[in-house]
Amino acid sequence: MKVVGIGAGGHAKVVIEILRSASQHEIVGLVDQNGDLCNTLILGIRVLGNDNFLSELKQQGVAGAFIGVGSVADTRGRREIYEQTVRLGFTVVDAIHAAACVSPSAKLGSGITVMSGAIIGADAQLGKNVIVNSGAIVEHDCVIGDHVHIAPGAMLSGGAKVEEGAHVGIGAVVLQQRRIGAHAVVGAGAVVISDVPPRTTVVGMPARGLVKRI
Numbered sequence: 001m002k003v004v005g006i007g008a009g010g011h012a013k014v015v016i017e018i019l020r021s022a023s024q025h026e027i028v029g030l031v032d033q034n035g036d037l038c039n040t041l042i043l044g045i046r047v048l049g050n051d052n053f054l055s056e057l058k059q060q061g062v063a064g065a066f067i068g069v070g071s072v073a074d075t076r077g078r079r080e081i082y083e084q085t086v087r088l089g090f091t092v093v094d095a096i097h098a099a100a101c102v103s104p105s106a107k108l109g110s111g112i113t114v115m116s117g118a119i120i121g122a123d124a125q126l127g128k129n130v131i132v133n134s135g136a137i138v139e140h141d142c143v144i145g146d147h148v149h150i151a152p153g154a155m156l157s158g159g160a161k162v163e164e165g166a167h168v169g170i171g172a173v174v175l176q177q178r179r180i181g182a183h184a185v186v187g188a189g190a191v192v193i194s195d196v197p198p199r200t201t202v203v204g205m206p207a208r209g210l211v212k213r214i
Contacts, residue, residue, distance in 0.1 A: 003064035008032035012068025018095040065090040079147040082129040
């Protein structure tokens with residue numbers, strides 16, 4: 001399938017390499033809101049213009065897209081890009097690294113990104129547009145909502161639940177059966193031993209509330 005990448009930063013580079021290694025899709029170009037990047041090359045892929053170029057690509061028969069924009073704590077921008085891309089009629093393709101370990105019983109939503117060294121355990125359920133970053137572990141029976149980012153090296157024990165739009169930071173640990181509320185943020189290195197309310201940021205060992213997010 002011919003695909004276009006939306007975003008031309010560091011996250012896009014990782015996804016480009018995953019898709020190239022799988023040899024399933026032809027990347028025809030990238031779009032990015034930063035006009036200074038137009039006509040530059042990102043790992044040999046040309047930045048064609050901004051998001052306005054997407055409709056033209058669709059008319060040219062480009063059916064697929066990947067989200068090349070990551071998220072640091074706030075996942076809303078990535079969600080908006082995903083939803084806009086789907087509205088335009090593109091199929092948001094999966095990008096699953098060959099060096100990731102994904103259980104055959106895991107259930108994966110559309111447009112998921114699973115990076116090198118990540119582990120997704122038995123009967124885990126992941127929603128759409130989820131990132132499981134490098135070396136992260138999502139253990140058996142975890143339930144991950146739409147648009148969640150599990151950052152590099154984070155570890156979710158069995159049966160943990162992470163609701164829509166939440167962010168679990170680098171190296172964080174979530175104990176078994178704990179729930180991370182929608183749009184909450186677990187800070188880097190935090191250890192979650194009790195449920196985290198929606199739209200709350202927690203940090204530390206054990207993780208404690210820092211601020212309620214808007």
